[in-house]
Amino acid sequence: MNAERRLALLRQRLADSGIAAIVVTDVVNIRYITGFEGVFDDQANVACLVTESEAHVFTDSRYTEAVADAAAGTDWSLRGVDQSLYVELCDVLAGVGLDSVALESSMPYGRFRFMSERFDGNVQMIDQWIEEQRQVKEPEELDRMGEAAKLTDHAFEHILSLLAVGMTERDVAWQIEAFIRSAGADGVAFPPIVASGLNSSRPHAIASDKVLEQGDLVTLDLGAKVDGYCADMTRTVVLGNASDQQRELHAVVLEAQKAGFQALRGGLRGQDIDAKAREVIQTAGFVGRFGHGLGHGVGLEVHELPTVSPRGRAAVLTGSVVTVEPGIYIPGLGGVRIEDLVCVESEGCTLLSGSPRELLEL
Ligand SMILES: [Mn+2]
Incomplete structure (x- = not known):
């Protein structure tokens, strides 16, 4: 430091x-x-x-x-x-x-x-x-964020092994939190989001007493805090076999995230990076179904500068750490979000999180 x-x-x-x-x-x-x-x-x-x-x-x-x-x-x-x-x-x-x-x-x-x-x-x-x-991270800050991201990946792997029909969202959230604490983190960077079935159309749903059911989309948004620094990662999985509609949602969101990764480099305005990913979702016909921004800075706080959204007029600086997290949310049907943490480089970006991104059917 x-x-x-x-x-x-x-x-x-x-x-x-x-x-x-x-x-x-x-x-x-x-x-x-x-x-x-x-x-x-x-x-x-x-x-x-x-x-x-x-x-x-x-x-x-x-x-x-x-x-x-x-x-x-x-x-x-x-x-x-x-x-x-x-x-x-x-x-x-x-x-x-x-x-x-x-x-x-x-x-x-x-x-x-x-x-x-x-x-x-x-x-x-x-x-x-x-x-x-605070946007541009020092090498030691990046090391800590890398550790936080790695621990978050481990927590996701752990929860995949437990996730089952019959658990409540709150059970799952607690298992994530308990794992993160026992793995040596300061704690969770934010209360984990576990949004299943129809709840998954609410981007920031609060984990509830709802029981996980066969066929549910389950959005898991989690992050560990290590030595003061946060991670933030989201995956959406399906319990059982995915329907064609669930597969389509997931495929479009993944495509949008790839477009976000490809667009991202230091010096571009947040809104221009956001637009590249948003275009994929709109072209696929999901106009108005991606209400939040593509990403945000992460560091000592889980939401900090820069802003990678339609409001982001400032340049995203090389050395900053941001999320890339497109989503599609359809009330009455469900939602999908895929989120990763990246370090912004002058010619691209480097992933800090490493959990599998393909659709997981559990
Ligand atoms: Mn986030």
């Missing part, structure tokens, strides 16, 4: 924007910019203040010992919070006499307003600065 470089890039962005300081409040961004691992939980009471020459972590006694350890030998200094994080942060800002501060757009509105009123200077709302930095 190159935390010094991450901090230098953030300071460069501040300088380019003519802003004296930034307060980072998003916990995932704090983890990224400090490089501190295993210190903050999702709910941590923490904020970072970065100026041209200083970098402070404000937090309370629940985290101070861990921060002091993690900060040793780095540019970061610990500021213990006794009463209120935001009051003390504003006091420090006032004390150093800065004329401007950037606040992240994800900050809760009440806190944003509090700081705007209390800080005697120019407050700028900035959007996704650190999220943009």
Whole structure:
């Protein structure tokens, strides 16, 4: 992890924007910019203040010992919070006499307003600065994502050996989760989606008490989190012999995914990559049956930049990691999605996930 470089890039962005300081409040961004691992939980009471020459972590006694350890030998200094994080942060800002501060757009509105009123200077709302930095992965981040993808493949292989008529969707989801945890991951990157039969037309169905039946399409969307980094992979299988219609859906989605892989390379806009895969689905006659985007970035979070969808106007950068996940969803009939994780290269992409992609009839 190159935390010094991450901090230098953030300071460069501040300088380019003519802003004296930034307060980072998003916990995932704090983890990224400090490089501190295993210190903050999702709910941590923490904020970072970065100026041209200083970098402070404000937090309370629940985290101070861990921060002091993690900060040793780095540019970061610990500021213990006794009463209120935001009051003390504003006091420090006032004390150093800065004329401007950037606040992240994800900050809760009440806190944003509090700081705007209390800080005697120019407050700028900035959007996704650190999220943009997080897109291009360092080699060590790619290694971790490769491990997460491999563990996810193993979990899929494991669940194939268990999947049977009579299990409920929730049974299956728990078996996936239990496998991932016992295989040494931090946990699941997100609650597994197990959508069977008619439920499979709902892209983000919640695993229910529905019992798996013969002839069901079963969509399994799962990911492990390893050393902080997520994987995301989907397969749709059939219990028993597939019908002609199920085969057709699967074949079209697979073709669309291939078109996505072929189109994908660094520097293209997300929407142009999306269009290549979407065209396959539309040409096959399934207009309006692929409602979501072709893919999204993955990293410390399971959904992050870049956006590979009709909304994705920004270039997908070489070194980013994205999903390629076309689907067809027909209410009253069912749905199919096939999703893999790839690293974007200047001339193509490299698969991180390796589970079989042909239609599996169990
Ligand atoms: Mn996904």
